[in-house]
Amino acid sequence: MKDPDCIAFLQWALPRLQLRWPGYRKVRRQVCKRVDRRMRALGLDGVEAYRAHLEADPAEWVVLDDLTRITISRFFRERDAFTYLCEVALPELHQRVAQKPIRIWSAGCAAGEEAYTLAIAAHQQNIPLRIVATDSDEHQLVRAREARYSAGCLKELPPHWRMSAFEQKGEEFVLRDELRADVEFLRQDIRRDMPAGPFHLILCRYLTFTYFDARLQRQIAERLLTRTIPNGFIALGKHESWPEDVPGLVEAKPGLRVYRKL
Numbered sequence: 001m002k003d004p005d006c007i008a009f010l011q012w013a014l015p016r017l018q019l020r021w022p023g024y025r026k027v028r029r030q031v032c033k034r035v036d037r038r039m040r041a042l043g044l045d046g047v048e049a050y051r052a053h054l055e056a057d058p059a060e061w062v063v064l065d066d067l068t069r070i071t072i073s074r075f076f077r078e079r080d081a082f083t084y085l086c087e088v089a090l091p092e093l094h095q096r097v098a099q100k101p102i103r104i105w106s107a108g109c110a111a112g113e114e115a116y117t118l119a120i121a122a123h124q125q126n127i128p129l130r131i132v133a134t135d136s137d138e139h140q141l142v143r144a145r146e147a148r149y150s151a152g153c154l155k156e157l158p159p160h161w162r163m164s165a166f167e168q169k170g171e172e173f174v175l176r177d178e179l180r181a182d183v184e185f186l187r188q189d190i191r192r193d194m195p196a197g198p199f200h201l202i203l204c205r206y207l208t209f210t211y212f213d214a215r216l217q218r219q220i221a222e223r224l225l226t227r228t229i230p231n232g233f234i235a236l237g238k239h240e241s242w243p244e245d246v247p248g249l250v251e252a253k254p255g256l257r258v259y260r261k262l
């Protein structure tokens with residue numbers, strides 16, 4: 001499929017799935033490849049035929065929705081944001097909850113990279129926590145539970161963290177068992193289900209506020225707020241922003257897109 005054809009197709013299809021084209025612009029090739037494969041599997045010879053197929057068969061939208069999932073992640077992704085979360089937010093929350101575990105939700109957790117980053121940081125500081133990590137993609141959750149990663153996935157992690165938290169087996173780095181114990185992985189589609197909470201910290205990075213349309217962003221933002229304790233944190237990706245028309249948060253540290261619930 002030619003790039004302009006795929007762009008035109010995505011600009012037509014994504015809003016119908018409550019997704020937004022600007023979020024996909026840079027990563028569109030992944031989705032285009034999958035759509036191309038799907039068209040071939042259906043014996044269709046172009047996007048026009050695939051559009052007609054979608055219009056005739058509502059079940060195909062569910063298939064297309066799955067094809068749009070972007071699963072890129074890394075440990076310690078965006079160093080300054082994670083430094084703040086690990087060195088400021090975790091110790092502060094620890095003080096506040098006394099001896100109890102800090103409750104954290106990683107939404108759209110991919111293969112567990114951000115959840116395990118926090119588990120490693122907390123372990124180093126003797127801070128007890130419980131993390132619920134959710135994703136709609138079963139394949140990502142299988143990877144998360146296996147907790148085996150390539151070196152590339154760990155490249156932003158401080159080297160001494162990597163040495164202490166992982167065991168190298170051939171080309172792979174395997175997370176030590178004691179660091180997995182505090183993380184529970186659940187299959188959930190954030191558009192329909194969320195863990196009940198309340199949480200001291202929610203990470204909702206590079207999912208809702210990149211790929212979902214404005215209305216869905218608003219709905220999910222409101223639900224995230226109801227699951228965050230007062231003065232708790234909500235962390236987005238540094239290239240994302242909280243919907244202006246959903247009040248109730250202030251930036252904890254400007255520029256990091258880590259917010260504090262009022």
Ligand SMILES: C[S@@+](CC[C@H](N)C(=O)[O-])C[C@H]1O[C@@H](n2cnc3c(N)ncnc32)[C@H](O)[C@@H]1O
Binds near residue numbers: 237
């Ligand atoms: C780009 S990754 C971001 C991973 C991680 N949060 C980060 O920032 O590094 C987005 C993740 O969200 C998951 N996802 C996509 N749509 C979802 C949905 N509707 N509900 C829950 N998870 C979803 C994908 O499977 C993927 O693992």
